[in-house]
Amino acid sequence: MTTERTGSPSLIDVARAAEVSTATAGRALGGYGQVSERARERVLRAAAELGYRTNSLARSMITGSTHTIGVIVTDVANPFFAMALRGITDVAHPAGFEVLLVNTGRNVEAEQRAVTVMSEKRVDGIIVAAARPSRGRHLKQTIDAGVPVVLLDREVSGVSEADTVTIDNEHAAGEATRHLLELGHRRIGLVTEAGDEFDRLRRPGNRRKGLLPSALRLRGYLRALEDAGLPVEESLVATARYDRESAYEAAGRLLALPEPPSAVLCTDNVLASGAYRAVQDSGLRIPEEISVVGFDDEPWTTLVRPALTVVEQPDYELGLRAGRQLLHRLDGGSGSAKPQSVRLRATLVVRDSTACRR
Amino acid sequence: MTTERTGSPSLIDVARAAEVSTATAGRALGGYGQVSERARERVLRAAAELGYRTNSLARSMITGSTHTIGVIVTDVANPFFAMALRGITDVAHPAGFEVLLVNTGRNVEAEQRAVTVMSEKRVDGIIVAAARPSRGRHLKQTIDAGVPVVLLDREVSGVSEADTVTIDNEHAAGEATRHLLELGHRRIGLVTEAGDEFDRLRRPGNRRKGLLPSALRLRGYLRALEDAGLPVEESLVATARYDRESAYEAAGRLLALPEPPSAVLCTDNVLASGAYRAVQDSGLRIPEEISVVGFDDEPWTTLVRPALTVVEQPDYELGLRAGRQLLHRLDGGSGSAKPQSVRLRATLVVRDSTACRR
DNA sequence: CTGAAAGCGCTTACAG
DNA sequence: CTGAAAGCGCTTACAG
Numbered sequence: 001m002t003t004e005r006t007g008s009p010s011l012i013d014v015a016r017a018a019e020v021s022t023a024t025a026g027r028a029l030g031g032y033g034q035v036s037e038r039a040r041e042r043v044l045r046a047a048a049e050l051g052y053r054t055n056s057l058a059r060s061m062i063t064g065s066t067h068t069i070g071v072i073v074t075d076v077a078n079p080f081f082a083m084a085l086r087g088i089t090d091v092a093h094p095a096g097f098e099v100l101l102v103n104t105g106r107n108v109e110a111e112q113r114a115v116t117v118m119s120e121k122r123v124d125g126i127i128v129a130a131a132r133p134s135r136g137r138h139l140k141q142t143i144d145a146g147v148p149v150v151l152l153d154r155e156v157s158g159v160s161e162a163d164t165v166t167i168d169n170e171h172a173a174g175e176a177t178r179h180l181l182e183l184g185h186r187r188i189g190l191v192t193e194a195g196d197e198f199d200r201l202r203r204p205g206n207r208r209k210g211l212l213p214s215a216l217r218l219r220g221y222l223r224a225l226e227d228a229g230l231p232v233e234e235s236l237v238a239t240a241r242y243d244r245e246s247a248y249e250a251a252g253r254l255l256a257l258p259e260p261p262s263a264v265l266c267t268d269n270v271l272a273s274g275a276y277r278a279v280q281d282s283g284l285r286i287p288e289e290i291s292v293v294g295f296d297d298e299p300w301t302t303l304v305r306p307a308l309t310v311v312e313q314p315d316y317e318l319g320l321r322a323g324r325q326l327l328h329r330l331d332g333g334s335g336s337a338k339p340q341s342v343r344l345r346a347t348l349v350v351r352d353s354t355a356c357r358r
Numbered sequence: 359m360t361t362e363r364t365g366s367p368s369l370i371d372v373a374r375a376a377e378v379s380t381a382t383a384g385r386a387l388g389g390y391g392q393v394s395e396r397a398r399e400r401v402l403r404a405a406a407e408l409g410y411r412t413n414s415l416a417r418s419m420i421t422g423s424t425h426t427i428g429v430i431v432t433d434v435a436n437p438f439f440a441m442a443l444r445g446i447t448d449v450a451h452p453a454g455f456e457v458l459l460v461n462t463g464r465n466v467e468a469e470q471r472a473v474t475v476m477s478e479k480r481v482d483g484i485i486v487a488a489a490r491p492s493r494g495r496h497l498k499q500t501i502d503a504g505v506p507v508v509l510l511d512r513e514v515s516g517v518s519e520a521d522t523v524t525i526d527n528e529h530a531a532g533e534a535t536r537h538l539l540e541l542g543h544r545r546i547g548l549v550t551e552a553g554d555e556f557d558r559l560r561r562p563g564n565r566r567k568g569l570l571p572s573a574l575r576l577r578g579y580l581r582a583l584e585d586a587g588l589p590v591e592e593s594l595v596a597t598a599r600y601d602r603e604s605a606y607e608a609a610g611r612l613l614a615l616p617e618p619p620s621a622v623l624c625t626d627n628v629l630a631s632g633a634y635r636a637v638q639d640s641g642l643r644i645p646e647e648i649s650v651v652g653f654d655d656e657p658w659t660t661l662v663r664p665a666l667t668v669v670e671q672p673d674y675e676l677g678l679r680a681g682r683q684l685l686h687r688l689d690g691g692s693g694s695a696k697p698q699s700v701r702l703r704a705t706l707v708v709r710d711s712t713a714c715r716r
Numbered sequence: 717c718t719g720a721a722a723g724c725g726c727t728t729a730c731a732g
Numbered sequence: 733c734t735g736a737a738a739g740c741g742c743t744t745a746c747a748g
Contacts, residue, residue, distance in 0.1 A: 007422075008503060010741055021719040026743060033744090034717055053503060056478045057424070058742035061415045061724045068458070068479070076447065077674075082440040089434065089461040093468070098475060100426070101459045103447040110451070117456060120414040121426070145366060145411060244657065273657050280661075299602065299631050300658025303638070316435075368725055379735040384727060391728090392733055416726035419740045718748085725740105732734085 009050040017046035029054060060122060068098045069326060070118035070126040073152075074106045079269060079298055080315050081129065084152065087319025088127060095327050097124070106131045106242075112138045119147050125326045129153045134210040150326045153318060157210035163329065165322040165342045169213045172311045172346035173220030173267060176293045179309070179348055180263045181228050184357040185291060187236060188225070189254040189261035191247055191275045193268070194218045195239025202232065217267040217295075236261055240271055247274025255282050255290075262290060262357045269296035276304065287355035297349060306352030313346045367408040375404035387412060418480060426456045427684055428476035428484040431510075432464045437627060437656055438673050439487065442510065445677020446485060453685050455482070464489045464600075470496040477505050483684045487511045492568040508684045511676060515568035521687065523680040523700045527571045530669045530704035531578030531625065534651045537667070537706055538621045539586050542715040543649060545594060546583070547612040547619035549605055549633045551626070552576045553597025560590065575625040575653075594619055598629055605632025613640050613648075620648060620715045627654035634662065645713035655707055664710030671704045 015025035020039055027033035028043035029052070035043075046052075060066045071088055073081040089099055100123055102114035111131045115138050118126055125148040128139065136156035143149050143161050151164040180188050194201075194214035201219045208216060218237070225232050235257060238250035247270065254261055255278065264279065266272035272294030284290045286306055294301055297312035321342055329337075373383035378397055385391035386401035387410070393401075404410075418424045429446055431439040447457055458481055460472035469489045473496050476484055483506040486497065494514035501507050501519045509522040538546050552559075552572035559577045566574060576595070583590050593615060596608035605628065612619055613636065622637065624630035630652030642648045644664055652659055655670035679700055687695075 012741080022742080023719055023721095023744085024717085026741095027718090030743080036717055039717080051499075051503060053474075054478045055419070055480065055741050056475075057415045057419045057480055058724085058740075061413070061419070061726090061741085062743045064724090066415070066479075071459075075444070076434070077437075077440045077444040079435075079437065079440070082435045082437070085459075086433070086435040086461060089459065093460065098479070099459045101429075101443075101447065101457045102451065103444060116411075117414075120412045121424075121456070122413065122415055141409075145409060273661060276661060280663075298658075300656075300661055303631060303634055303658055304661050305638075305663060370725080380726080381728085381735055381737095382733085384725095385734090388727080394733055397733080413725050416724075416740085419725085419742090420727045422740090719746105720748105721746090722744085724743085727740085728738085730735105730737090732736105 009052050010055070011052075013050055014043060014047045014052050017050060018042040030059070065124055066122050067096055068100050068121070068123045069323075070100045070102070070114070070121075070123040070128075072102045072104060072111060072114050072118075072126065072128040074104050074129055074131050076101070076103050080296055080313065083315035084129075084319035084322070087316045087321075088323040091320055091323035091327065097327065104131050108132045108135050115139065115142050119145060123147065124330050125149065127152050127322050127326055130156045133157065133212055136210075148326060148329045150322050150329075152322045154212060155209040161339055163322075163325045163340045163342075165318055165325060165344070166208075167213070167313050167318060167344050167346050169216035169346070170208075170220035170223070172295075172313070172348075173217035173265070174224040175220075175346075175348045176265055176295075176311050177221045177224035178228075179350065180265065180291060180293065180354065181224065181230075183263075183291065183354060185261075185263040186230060186357070187233075187259065187261040187263075188221075189251075189264040190218065190221050190237045191240055191250050191254070191264060191266045191271050192218050192237060193240055193242050193271065195237050198234060198237055214267050221265060221267075240274070242268075242270060244270060244274035244277070247271040248278045251275035251278035252282070255279070255284070263293070263354070264290065265293045267295050269294065269298055272296070272308070272310070273300070276308065286353050288358065291354040291357075293354060302351070309351045309354040310349050311346050312349050314344050318344060367410050368413070369410075371408055372401060372405045372410050375408060376400040388417070422480075423482055424480050425454055426458050426479070426481045427681075428458045428460070428472070428479075428481040428486075430460045430462060430469060430472050430476075430484065430486040432462050432487055432489050434459070434461050438654055438671065441673035442487075442677035442680070445674040445679075446681040449678055449681035449685065455685065462489050466490045466493050473497065473500050477503060481505065482688050483507065485510050485680045485684055488514045491515065491570055494568075506684060506687045508680050508687075510680045512570060513567045519697055521680075521683045521698045521700075523676055523683060523702070524566075525571070525671050525676060525702050525704050527574035527704070528566075528578035528581070530653075530671070530706075531575035531623070532582040533578075533704075533706045534623050534669050535579045535582035536586075537708065538623065538649060538651065538712065539582065539588075541621075541649065541712060543619075543621040544588060544715070545591075545617065545619040545621075546579075547594045547596060547609075547622040548576065548579050549596050549598055549608050549612070549622060549624045549629050550576050551598055551600050551629065553595050556592060556595055572625050579623060579625075598632070600626075600628060602628060602632035602635070605629040606636045609633035609636035610640070613637070613642070621651070621712070622648065623651045625653055627652065627656055630654070630666070630668070631658070634666065644711050646716065649712040649715075651712060660709070667709045667712040668707050669704050670707050672702050676702060
């Protein structure tokens with residue numbers, strides 16, 4: 001079988017079939033300019049008969065807009081980002097924008113490549129959850145090249161011209177810690193992936209830029225203890241890599257301490273599931289013998305027994321707001337307006353895994 | 359502040375600055391054709407100084423490839439699709455392809471629009487988890503227009519020229535049902551969203567096309583009962599909308615039956631979490647008084663007590679294979695080769711929520 | 717309302 | 733190895 005026509009029909013083919021100029025055909029098909037009813041009908045019919053599809057590439061080259069936004073996350077499979085991503089698509093699609101997605105796997109080089117490629121593909125703007133908030137040169141360059149950037153979930157150092165939509169991580173972790181303090185706990189363990197930032201974070205300073213959410217949560221925990229006049233003990237901060245198994249081990253180390261904590265706070269949903277498992281396996285009763293607090297309000301946290309007390313992050317809304325922020329900026333009105341900064345509140349949801357220290 | 363230069367520099371600007379032709383500049387920057395070392399250096403330097411970014415739109419218009427694949431799913435926030443999506447990006451990115459993502463929210467019209475837009479944006483191919491497998495005209499048209507399509511997770515009627523990557527849903531549900539039968543259960547409840555297909559599925563026939571996974575699982579359940587010589591009772595098939603609350607109610611209805619089932623099978627992770635909750639709230643002891651089987655091996659299924667017996671779907675691999683399939687086809691070699699069909703096996707993971715009927 | 721012509725920013729034969 | 737010219741498929745002033 002050989003096909004007669006090689007490529008798909010172009011506007012020229014349609015114009016020829018409809019016996020009008022390409023300008024008129026383009027106007028009828030693209031819905032811009034003035035076209036008589038009669039011409040429009042003929043063009044539309046011809047287009048349908050030929051199976052014409054507009055070539056958006058050509059159009060975008062002229063109009064300067066692709067109606068595409070780039071979205072860069074570290075891991076789409078993480079429910080937190082999956083939800084944020086849905087928030088983004090839920091606002092982008094109705095507005096006529098598509099989403100060009102890149103998953104960096106927390107690799108900065110991948111992020112740099114993504115930003116370059118997206119910029120070359122002429123996306124109208126980029127929403128990015130930076131892999132390493134301390135590395136922002138590529139983002140700064142992107143903005144300088146005229147591509148609006150919205151920072152999602154992480155503020156990046158050296159990138160002051162971007163809108164930001166984040167969650168108040170330090171406050172959230174502080175709330176969780178205070179909740180445990182109020183229940184009488186004095187030795188509160190932390191399972192975190194930001195343990196190596198311990199020394200840096202103990203020093204005074206409130207800069208948020210350049211720090212990962214996990215680091216900010218660690219700081220929230222540290223400050224809450226300090227504010228309560230309690231000593232901060234480094235052995236109570238257990239560092240884990242970002243996976244369930246590592247969190248399981250980290251929690252295990254806390255429980256094996258000569259003087260183990262009476263409560264454990266986990267700064268993320270992945271770490272929480274690993275740590276919860278470790279506590280379960282230890283045989284300690286929750287909350288009678290040990291209290292546990294997780295992060296992210298996922299369905300499973302109400303399915304386990306006892307149900308988990310958690311810090312609930314507005315993940316979907318985070319994406320929604322980031323999407324709106326970007327579309328707003330693309331709308332022209334605020335094109336060069338000064339950067340907006342939105343910080344959403346997380347809320348502590350107290351359930352059955354926390355109780356007074358016995 | 360006003361900017362001097364309006365747009366970003368083009369190849370012409372670079373060529374001028376490097377004192378070469380645009381052809382040479384293009385060759386040096388694009389990495390094609392022959393360029394002398396000397397010319398290349400000058401071009402690269404000029405490009406760097408000017409902050410030049412290739413315009414991929416122009417390039418794609420000529421080369422005919424955007425190095426972009428479209429991915430259409432019904433819900434990115436569903437862990438199943440989030441994982442499959444990661445499988446896709448994990449194979450696409452290293453191969454130099456980006457992903458244009460659309461979330462249809464199970465709406466066919468949204469899917470039709472997505473396919474049109476993607477086609478107009480000249481994606482190189484599309485991977486789609488069809489919202490309604492019985493509706494495939496738009497997909498057929500897309501293929502006819504020359505855009506390769508890979509069907510993910512659902513085979514669509516009227517679309518025979520597409521590669522497909524699916525999971526053997528009927529077999530999987532059959533396995534789960536047989537597991538319960540072997541444990542002595544005779545009244546096995548099903549929580550499904552395909553309940554309205556009950557009559558149709560009871561009739562003989564093995565067509566897979568046009569059916570949602572949930573329908574195929576319902577059929578697997580029905581056939582397993584028939585094969586065991588057991589009567590199929592419609593009241594044991596509880597229909598739920600696709601959300602936790604509805605599944606909770608559906609499971610509740612089963613438990614409230616005059617003669618309630620001694621085991622419950624849920625055909626999906628969302629339904630399973632709702633149903634598990636309902637069983638918990640009923641006060642019935644799992645597995646002593648009732649056995650429960652879920653679908654999708656998510657982390658929470660090992661966190662609940664008793665740990666849930668589940669049918670584990672290879673979600674990540676599903677995406678991986680779909681991505682590979684598409685890239686393979688784009689590679690030219692198999693351009694017009696006949697459609698490939700891959701059907702992956704799901705595996706039953708027996709844990710503590712199933713036991714012999716007492 | 718309509719069309720001829722220019723042009724968006726590249727790549728690709730083609731000739732040298 | 734290099735460059736002048738054509739052309740990918742559209743949209744946009746501009747003149748009528």
